[in-house]
Amino acid sequence: MNADGIMDGLPCFEAGHVWLVGAGPGDPGLLTLHAVNALKQADVIVHDALVNAGCLALANADAVLEYAGKRGGKPSPKQRDISLRLVDLAREGKRVLRLKGGDPFVFGRGGEEALTLVEHGIPFRIVPGVTAGIGGLAYAGIPVTHRDANHNVTFLTGHDATGVMPDAIDWAGVARGSPVIVMYMAMKHVGTITARLIAEGRSPDEPMAFVCNATTAQQQVLETTLGRAEEDLAVAGLSPPAIVVVGEVVRMRAALDWLGAAEQGRVLRTDPLGSRTKGRSA
Secondary structure, eight states: GGGTTTTTTTOOOTOOOEEEOOOOOOOGGGHHHHHHHHHOOOOOEOTTTTTHHHHTTTTTTOEEEEEEEEEEETTOOOHHHHHHHHHHHHHOOOOOEESSSBBBTSSSOOOHHHHHHTTTOOOEEEOOOOHHHHHHHTTOOOOOOOOTTTTTTEEEEESOOOOSOOSSEEEEEEEHHOOOEEEEGGGGGHHHHHHHHHHHTOOSSSSSEEETTTTTTTTTEEEEEEETTTHHHHHHHHOOSSEEEEEEGGGGGHHHHHHHHHHOOOOOOTTTTTOOOOOOOO
């Protein structure tokens, strides 16, 4: 298949159906072909606050855009209302695209929306997206796994549906058992989280990074440590959305900050972990 026909054979978006689609962490280039296909066919696009404007610009000209953003500390639509809105639109015979930042099933509440569709007999499709906990860190030059640093990783959320730090997380288990911890929506409670991890045995000197507005032109990265994170974050003045990572893989950014190197014309050579990896290009 040539480039001109790359969209051939992709699914037809049928009337009365809802597609729950991940838009990725921001960069429109990280959209899947299925996501672009949905944007080109949808009658109504119900989108989150974190969906990049560049992604929405790919929608067909006749599509109606409905904002359904939920941002911490700001007036937001209730989740149940969003889910029922999808049902109502589908029953009107619309092709309804529910466009969510990242992946709809990774701290995106896509499962709740899908269950509501099931409850009301609405046919739907799930289109995965690149989640910020992987794609956002990759744009910062931080791999979530590296064979000389870790063989497992934990993904967790820094607050629950009420906005408080989740009680259900086994912080002691996470601190002891996960070399790398990737946290969504964790900036608000960063002081409490870091104190808890240190109390459970993590070193205050362990590397930590915040990646704000990941994969966009506004991306900012703060490298710090568990012990200094709250203070350094206050000085830096960064604000959400952000992905937070704790672990030795943060040190890899010194070698793998490909985006910074491209912008500054640098050549990547350093290997901060003394890795055994061979064949890395200069």
